[in-house]
Amino acid sequence: MRPESLESIIETRTHRPAAIAEAAARRRRPAAALDGAGTTMIVAADHPARGSLGAGERPLAMADRADLLDRLCLALSRPGVDGVLGTPDIVEDLLLLGALEGKVVFGSMNRGGLTGAAWELDDRFTAYDAATIAAMGYEGGKMLTRIALDDPATAGTVEACARAVSDLARHGLVAMVEPFMAQRTDGRLRNLLTTEAAIRASAIAAGLGTTSAYTWLKVPVVPDMERVVAATTLPTVLLGGEVNQDQDATFAAWERALALPNVVGLVVGRSLLYPPGDDVTTAVDTAVSLLPRTVRAP
Template sequence: MRDLDRAMLVDTRAASPGAVAEAAHRRPRRDVRPDGRLMLIAADHPARGSLGVGDRPLAMASRVELLDRLLVALSRPGVDGVLATPDVLEDLLLLGALDGKLVIGSMNRGGIPGTAFEFDDRFTAYDAASIEDMGFDGGKMLLRIDPTDPATARTLEGCAHAVTDLAARGRLAMVEPFWVRRDEDGARRNDLSPEAMMRAVAIAQGLGATSAYTWLKVPVVADMERVMEASTLPALLLGGDPSTAPEEIYADWAKALRLPTVRGLVVGRALLYPPDDDVAAAVDTAVGLL
């Protein structure tokens, strides 16, 4: 990012904080594509302290570099919008990068990796009212279901309220479900088996007073055809492990995108921090799969 742009962001935030809301209210909006195929860039990892990409533990620590990469990604043909937390979206608003884009606000980022409360995914960012006030198009929530952790009940309740509140405002509710298992050493991990994902999807789609505005955000796992038979809701594929060879990730996406309920991609680190650092080429390849 040019020094002038960085200085503009800092100066504006310090002297004219109301400029964020003003930029949001004058932002040209758009509708979901008529065919429902979407390409969204995800950038909500830093809000949970998840700064690593592959073997680079602090790859996302530089906000200036992250914004630079987001500006490149959002400028590419076929990219429909972005999913991020308020801090990132407000920088992009001030930079004019969200004009005509779909904007999804990330809502519950309270489960910080490496902490005692890692799986307590409380709502610490957007709520439905603030998403509507900003003129954004929807909200995304993480739903990790640990059958051994009572805090899961609070997450379920919070997500259910968010789905209901977003739907009442005509906003998309994007739910990212995982079933959690405990290994022999007590460590908790997302269970990516087909059976676990089917169970997580079944629970996620039943949240809230209506599912009319609910979309799912799901990983690509084994036996994806059977997993997606668990739902009639539209789904977006989330990005793969950035340490995996890009060709393998793209092949997995291409196969899953042929399934009738899969309507596109929402990808962050795998496209923003590709091994060769060519963001434009990585994004263009992903768009070409749709």
């Protein structure tokens, strides 16, 4: 990123904060959340707001905002990348940089379950709400829904996510629900990445809210993805998860899952923004190449 671009963001935020809403109002929106082939490729960048700054072997990979924005702008510039998922601070930086023209924007909603916190499962809605997502002209909202059957904090989070699904639906906006079964091990909360856990989490998430008409699921790639995807008829996108040093194996797993009937795309962050070898362009282009080329029926 050129120093003057960063300086311009800082100057605007300091002296002309109304310019953010103006940039959102001017933004050229995509025709739909899915592209012409019925698929989508979204770059995710909402981890920092939960205090999760690591990627692979780099514990503070996302701590430099200018570097993160540079990587995001590069990824968004590549052919076939449809948009971004982020918290208000990151989305608004990208708006001011002009990087979201014609792009899909998903606002990340619940970031209050800070990584490593004692209340991590009490995942409060501290970022976007449905009304703001609609007012800013974005395409949808995303919520993390971690379910630990032995932790009472889960109940409040699940209820809040259900309200968010309903609120987004009232605006005709996509609710992207990212469900995990979770448990604490040695005091640390961990997502369960088994086939059975993914199936159970998807089944619970699909039933949240007063309607599922606008709900998508965002799920991890686990063994036997055919069984996971068969648990619901909802459109499903794949998340990238932790950075894997064996990137070829990751791409192969994504490609197999993308061939399944209701899997409509990828929503990936760290695996593409901080890939092994640090070649963002190649990682993003390879991920895009995995998307089905056949136009799916509307």
